[in-house]
Amino acid sequence: MSGILQLLTLQRRDGAWPAFRGDPGASWTTALVLCALNGTGDFASARESAFRWLVAERGREGHWFWRWKFKTADRKVRFDPEKYGWPWTPGSASWVIPTAFSVIALKQYTVCNRLEASEKRIRLGVEMLLDRVCVAGGWNSGNSLVYGVPLRPHVEATAIALLALQDEHRSVMIDKSLDLLKRRAASVDAITSLAWCILSLFVYQEPVDGLKNRLAILIGDGKKIQDNAALATAILALNCGEMIHPFVILR
């Protein structure tokens, strides 16, 4: 609880959260905090203002001028600029991971009462994710083709994008992406990527016990992990099935 109270003191007036303590700017972490608060079912005012900020926030290509530019003059990167999501930081373009986190947070927050505006924003985010999917499934950081050459999927981006799409119609591309994640999960030995694989495969009701055992061996006593985000993700993954999944979307 003290962690949540600390988070609440860091919320900006506009409802967003900064990337870290001391940072005055709004950031992608707002979606993560909303997910954390959604799990408590409390702190209605903080969640409502975060929700409003997220609904209003958009990638820079969401502006008509940039949509026009990417449609007409700048076609080096293949994507549909009509389908925009969320940026890492205000003033930049949409990317897969912040969009996926934002979609999850909005879906969770509005699960009992989804108004038209939030439904529209969620759909746009989902369509953005589906538009950016790699040729053979999975997701890179943002786009699928640059200069006509396919980009390869990243494990973490694929796992997090699939979390955002867990309640969507199981399209061929979602199935392909899930297959890809299962294959990569079987061999990846990096803690963060493996942890995200577990968190994602679990909500698709795939077996994760073997992966959890491998993750536990990789972590050992945890002393080698320098990064708090990696440690936190690993703890969530190891507790998958034994606690409320922070990224589950109720249907």
Place this chain on the structure above:
Amino acid sequence: MKLDRRRFFGSAVGAAATAGVAAKWTWPKYSVSYQRPLSSVAVLNANAYSEKLEALLLDGLRLFRLDVAGKSVLLKPNLVEDLPEPVNTNSVLIGAAARCFLRLGAARVTIGEGPGHQRDTELIVQTAGLEPHLVDRRIKFVDLNRDELERVPLKASYSGLHELWLPRAVLASSFIVSMPKIKTHHWAGVTLSLKNMFGIVPGTKYGWPKNLLHWSGIHESILDICATVPIHFVIADGIIAMEGNGPLQGDARQLGKIVLADDPVAADATCAGLMGFDPLQVRHISEGSRFLGNLHENRITTLGEDATTPLRPFSVLPEFQYLLASGTQPFTARQRSD
């Protein structure tokens, strides 16, 4: 002619606007200069990433008479993706450089990188094979994407960003070595020692990729970052370089060179020359030559062999044909006579 109040006011506004525009174009956009009277470059021949590299590199570094005794050295390689050669600076070279600086008296060596696309830095470190080179307790790896940060005012104003949050590991280092992979780049033309410094900008704040820098202008952001965090030395990995659709999807190019320099502009100009490019065509190199280092061959001395241009220039995407040094004198540094 009688000057009434309205006409006077109009003239004053016009003069102020003209002065403002003129100032914008003529006033320097940098508040520092790292140019030295004479910069040094050494081009080493190496055909493979072998154990012999350490001795070769140590001999090369000794040519520069570097004073790194007791210093905290930061090696900033180019580790971008969990992909095989030639995407990342080779780990054998990174490890050799780390051990060389310790042998030259450095107190400690930090290898720091904040990859731009792949968020799982551990995955990149594993794929790159860097872990065996971190066994010496005086050599450590820091993920610059997730280090503690400090807000730093920029010492140049090309990007309009004014300030950046930068990692403590970078700001606390007393000797910064940029270790790029010599590659073409599908947005910036080339990615060499100056562009490599994008990797010190933390993902936690600016994302994966650091897209705000792209929107603020790639060349402009490079200039602002390198003005704020000066590069003290360059070790560029051109043993196997990349041509074509770099920095990720290009083709391997066996160049067989390591470029050392005490000046990043001179280093990048030399690398561009080795690629068969005209460095003046790379905006951040040409503009960087005003204050980040030397570009003119009269102010660059070659310590090793001549930086000759390749028989066949590096291939480029059609958009970057202008980089090719055709019709102009290919860049070659001046051979030191002493």
